[in-house]
Amino acid sequence: MKDLKGYVTADGRQIGGVLMEMRNITLKFGGVVAIKDISFDVREGEVRAIIGPNGAGKSSMLNIISGFYTPSEGEVWYKGEKRPPMKPYEVARQGVARTFQNIALFEGMTVLDNIMTGRLTHMNAGLVSQAMWWGKARDEEIANREKVEEVIDFLEIQNIRKTPVGRLPYGLKKRVELARALAAEPSILLLDEPMAGMNVEEKEDMSRFILDVNDEFGTTIALIEHDMGVVMDISDRVVVMDYGKKIGDGTPDEVRNNQDVIDAYLGVQH
Amino acid sequence: MLYRTAGQFKTSYTADQALFPIRQDAYLLGIILIFAWVVFPLTASEFTFQTLLIPILIYSLAAMGLNILTGYAGQLSLGTAAFMGVGAYACYKMVTIMPWMNPVVAILLSGVFSAGVGVAFGIPSLRIKGFYLAIATLAAQFFLVWLFEKWAWLYNYNASGAIQVPNLKMFGVYIAGPQADSMIQYFVVLGIVTLLTLLCINLTRGNLGRTWKATRDMDIAAELIGINLMKSKLTAFMVSSYVVGVAGALFVFMWRGAAEPNLFDIPLSFRILFIAIIGGLGSIMGNYLGAILIVGLPVMLNTLPQTLGIPISSAMVEHLNIMIIGSLIIFFLIIEPHGLARLWALIREKLIIWPFPY
Structure with missing residues (x-):
């Protein structure tokens, strides 16, 4: 499935090449390791979800993409080039737009x-x-x-x-x-929990908007979401994080059947 | 009824973005401008020019400068008076070094100097905000007043340590100095204030204004959507100090006639901050309302007992003044913490739907 030319999704959309790639990202706050050696890519035109239990490091990952945090180790590749360390507003000017977990409107x-x-x-x-x-x-x-x-x-x-x-x-x-x-008019749109705190109807609306945006403008979307139903429905590929590590990556079906993911969400018998 | 907006449709974005999308606003402003440009000059006495009209305009301008910084860009400043001083001293140096210079040009250029000083003292805002920034601007306040006092070159080694406005002519008419006519001065002030107000309105409703407001409302989000916070804050300091500097030059050249360094001390800064807060932070019109209240009220309190024939000592008037103004400030802030401008906005909203409740 993963080749340079992209792939075709289950509903028949053509996904392009790699738009953004995280290579061996590690993020430390003092002694706390928030993200540990994570690599994944986001392809042009896809809806990419990042999921994981609370404190898994999802928001930190999004903050790295939007330039708010600088990774302690690892590289961010964007549009085929390694991104030098830059300020958040410079990242935004390169076509990375985002929304926030707690609404940050003016x-x-x-x-x-x-x-x-x-x-x-x-x-x-x-x-x-x-x-x-x-x-x-x-x-x-x-x-x-x-x-x-x-x-x-x-x-x-x-x-x-x-x-x-x-x-x-x-x-x-x-x-x-x-x-x-x-x-x-971003090249990549980052959504940090776009459906947090919404009722079913609002979630449906929001899901529809996200899919429409992707469909009509061809915008690449990377989103964090806790509602599994929504994630499995709207995303093309899913990264699963737990305690700062990547434990799964693939289509919703692959992830759903991944034993590590099941363990992380449901717990393991010791 | 008077303010009904029904039937005023916009067919283009140009029309929707016009200065006054609602026709009645334009009429109202037209009436105010007619009063300011025609009726007041025809009717006002020397006393009215000197105690009301000219100071109200100058204080409004200074408050507008502060409002751009504090109300729009959210950077609290306590150094307004010092930046006014920079404008005044720069203007004084210019007209004494180059006496051939057109005084109005000198006044408008003096803002450039205060803009430069403002940007320099605005640099701390990149690291600190809120009360801490206010303290940093307080440093500017103390430093600059000290400089006005100690740097003799600024007041041309004058024995008194004060600056005295020379007689300045424009087109053969005295517009500043002891021989100038109040009405001429009023027109100069009114012209400059009208021009700068128009420019400030345009700046605050355009892209730069949105950048400032975004910086004020949530700086982290602003940076993440592509705003260069450094640029946003420093342009706010620049534009604000420019306006304040021009106000300072007008303050001395068109009204006071002379100035000592301590004129630009903290009380003046606070006075202007009061005007901006009572008028309404984040509003252009509020500055005028605030200035009318703060400047006009004492004059009214002074003249009212006389006209009513109540015998009252001038010391008593002074005390009453302070008490009444103080309580009014508290009263207005409780009634409407967003200032007189918001009060007017609410009245206007009600007028639009009047006589229906909603």
């Missing part, structure tokens, strides 16, 4: 402004032009607004676009956060 701004901030990697008008609201700044503002409106339409949040984010309920906030990440 509470004082409207939904529209929040999503527009997602576009700022695409805007570079100078200070003077912005102060005059003329020329490049104005053109950019309008061009990017059009993109943002596409995302708003896509995620069906038209009616709340001028609402301050602080007033929104939890489920909508999650959706706005996804919109902000999508507005950046």
Whole structure:
């Protein structure tokens, strides 16, 4: 199944080559080893899930991908090149967008402004032009607004676009956060527990949006999720982590039948 | 009824992003501008210019500068007065070294110096935030006032240690110094304040404004979605100090006429911080409301007993002043912690749907 040209999923989608590869990543906080020698890859166009019990190091892994943590050892390869140590905002500018486990929206701004901030990697008008609201700044503002409106339409949040984010309920906030990440038109989208704290209906909505994003924009998605039903349904390949180590990697079916994974989730008789 | 927005549809993003998407706002501003540019100059007395109109405008501008830094970018600063001082001293040096210089150009350029100083003192903000940053800006406050006092070159080795505004002409008319006419000065101040307000509104509603607000609301998320925090914070310090510096130059050249170093001490910083907080952090209009309250109230309290014929000693007025202002500040902060601007926003929201409850 794993060759350089990619593979075809069970539902017939063609998956491309390797987009991002983690090579022997180790992350230590002082004496605590959060991640130990983990390697896996994310291929273009796939939905890749990272699962594992609490404290397995999943979020840390996502933070390494988005540049928030620098791995103690190991390399991150992105688009065929080894990524040098860089600041999180530089990583974001390379086309890595993410959402957060605990919603991290800008509470004082409207939904529209929040999503527009997602576009700022695409805007570079100078200070003077912005102060005059003329020329490049104005053109950019309008061009990017059009993109943002596409995302708003896509995620069906038209009616709340001028609402301050602080007033929104939890489920909508999650959706706005996804919109902000999508507005950046990322090559790879990282979702940290997109369905945490949602009811069944909201989970269904969110799953649909994730699959639609993947389908329509061809965005590669790496997600962390605890709801096994959702993970097994929507992801193409799954990495399973436990205590900072990788214990399984493969299609949902392979992972489901992996003895180590079963042990980690259900416990082992000693 | 007056504020009904029904029927005002936007057919393009340009229209939706206009300065006033709601027509009534534009009318309201038009009326205010007519008052500011035509009615006040025609009716105001020398006393009104000197005690109300000019100081309100200058304080509003200074508070707007601070608001960009504290209200929009979320970086608390207690050094506003010192940055005003940098603007004032820079302007003084420019007009004394180059007397041929157009005074308005000098005032606008003096902001550049305070912007530079502001960026230098903004560097600690890259490592510290909140109260700790406030203390760091307090260091700027003390250092700069000390510098104004000790560096004799700044006040041209003047024996008094103060700067005295010379007579400055523009297009054959005195606009600064002892011979200047208050109405002319008012127009200069009004012109500069109007211009800078427009630029600040544009900055805060555009990309840079969103960058600042993102930095304020959640800096970690801001960095992870691609905001260079260093750039965001330092541009906030730069723009803020520029505006504050221009306000400082206006403060001395268009209003006080002379300045000693201790004029730029902490009380002035706090006064401007009060204006920004009472007016509403994260709002442009709030600065004007705050300045009207803080500057206008004492004047009203001073003149009211006289006009009503109540015999009251001036010392008593002074004490009453402090007490009433203090209690009003507390009152307003309890009623609306987000300031007068939010109060107006709520009234406006109600007006739009009036006479229906929702």
